[in-house]
Amino acid sequence: MDLGLDVAERNGHAVLSVTGEVDVYTAPQFREQLIQLVDQGHRSIVVDLEGVEFLDSTGLGVLVGGLKRVRSHDGDLALVCTQRRILKVLEITGLTKVFTIHDSIDAAVGG
Amino acid sequence: MTELIELEIPALPEFVGIARMAVAALAGVRPGLEYDRVDDLRIVISEACTSAIEAFGTSAEPPARVRLRCQDGPDRLEVSVAGPAGAFDSAVASDGDDRDSGFRISLIRALVDEADVQTTPGGSELRFVVHRGSVAHAGDLPA
Numbered sequence: 001m002d003l004g005l006d007v008a009e010r011n012g013h014a015v016l017s018v019t020g021e022v023d024v025y026t027a028p029q030f031r032e033q034l035i036q037l038v039d040q041g042h043r044s045i046v047v048d049l050e051g052v053e054f055l056d057s058t059g060l061g062v063l064v065g066g067l068k069r070v071r072s073h074d075g076d077l078a079l080v081c082t083q084r085r086i087l088k089v090l091e092i093t094g095l096t097k098v099f100t101i102h103d104s105i106d107a108a109v110g111g
Numbered sequence: 112m113t114e115l116i117e118l119e120i121p122a123l124p125e126f127v128g129i130a131r132m133a134v135a136a137l138a139g140v141r142p143g144l145e146y147d148r149v150d151d152l153r154i155v156i157s158e159a160c161t162s163a164i165e166a167f168g169t170s171a172e173p174p175a176r177v178r179l180r181c182q183d184g185p186d187r188l189e190v191s192v193a194g195p196a197g198a199f200d201s202a203v204a205s206d207g208d209d210r211d212s213g214f215r216i217s218l219i220r221a222l223v224d225e226a227d228v229q230t231t232p233g234g235s236e237l238r239f240v241v242h243r244g245s246v247a248h249a250g251d252l253p254a
Contacts, residue, residue: 023131024161025124054131056157057214085150092221093214 002026004051005033010109014042017105019051022059030059034066034077043075046108049086060093067099076100080108113184120160122167122175127160130179137181138188143243151222152241156190158215159237163194187224187242195234 003026004019014037022030037045047063049055067077078100081087090096102108118133120126131153138149160177167175178193219226225240 021128023124023127023157024164025127054153054157056154056161057218058157058161060214085147089154089218093217095214 003029005029007033007037010046010105013044013046013109015046015048015105015109017048017051019053021054022052022062023054023056024058027058027062031062031065034062035069038066038069038073038075043070043073045070045075045077046080046102046105047077048080048105048108050080050083052083052086055086055089057093060089060095063099064095078102078108080105113182116181116183118179118181119176120179121173122164122171122177123169124161124164126177127157127164130160130177131156134179134181134190137183138241141183141185141243143185144188144241148241152188152190155219155222155226155239156192158219159190159192159199159239162215162237163192163198166195166198185243187240189238189240191236191238193231193234193236196230198235199228199237200235 002020003022004017006017006019008015008017016033016037018030020026034045045066047066063077063079070077080102081090082103087096087101090099090101116137118130120130134156135149135153138144138152144152156179160179163177167177175195180191180193182189219239223239224242227238229236229238
């Protein structure tokens with residue numbers, strides 16, 4: 001079970017593309033990467049979930065933790081997600097109201 | 112006929128994926144569970160095993176074991192996941208920072224047809240059921 005984390009800069013946004021399965025085993029790497037981005041001074045983070053095959057509450061916790069961290073520096077963290085099964089998890093937990101969710105990376109970094 | 116399948120994994124994070132895969136494969140042996148519902152089941156297995164592993168802690172040597180007991184029948188698949196006492200209580204209370212376990216109980220309740228926690232002589236057990244041929248919707252289930 002692999003987790004892929006790829007960081008790119010687009011229009012002043014840090015885009016973190018996540019691939020694979022996010023669970024209790026892989027979440028620490030994901031959390032560490034988000035912490036690192038904020039520590040490096042990124043204030044606009046886009047997490048691309050299009051390549052995520054599995055996400056449970058541990059992964060949601062990492063996303064919320066990242067959002068809190070970047071917001072405490074007056075920044076923001078948005079998501080890119082069109083996958084129905086991931087959106088379902090975000091909907092059940094009420095997180096579609098917490099995160100701005102875009103259809104594509106272009107849409108997320110365009111504004 | 113209902114078949115009993117038991118699976119035991121070391122209480123370590125790297126084995127949660129194995130439990131998900133095994134139960135998802137089992138769920139597909141008989142007809143009646145759509146792909147989406149098997150996906151839901153994978154999430155609930157993950158939540159249950161994670162709760163048990165967190166409650167056991169990862170310092171025990173050798174690691175504790177998480178036991179999954181699946182009863183697979185023509186109309187329903189029932190899974191019990193055993194953990195230490197209180198393992199699944201944590202699913203209802205947030206422990207702060209970025210580990211909001213409130214998400215866990217929301218997912219469990221929304222994604223299976225029945226879920227309850229039972230105290231057992233050796234600890235506690237989260238039991239849940241998916242009915243073959245039914246569709247669970249968030250909010251349908253009693254608290």
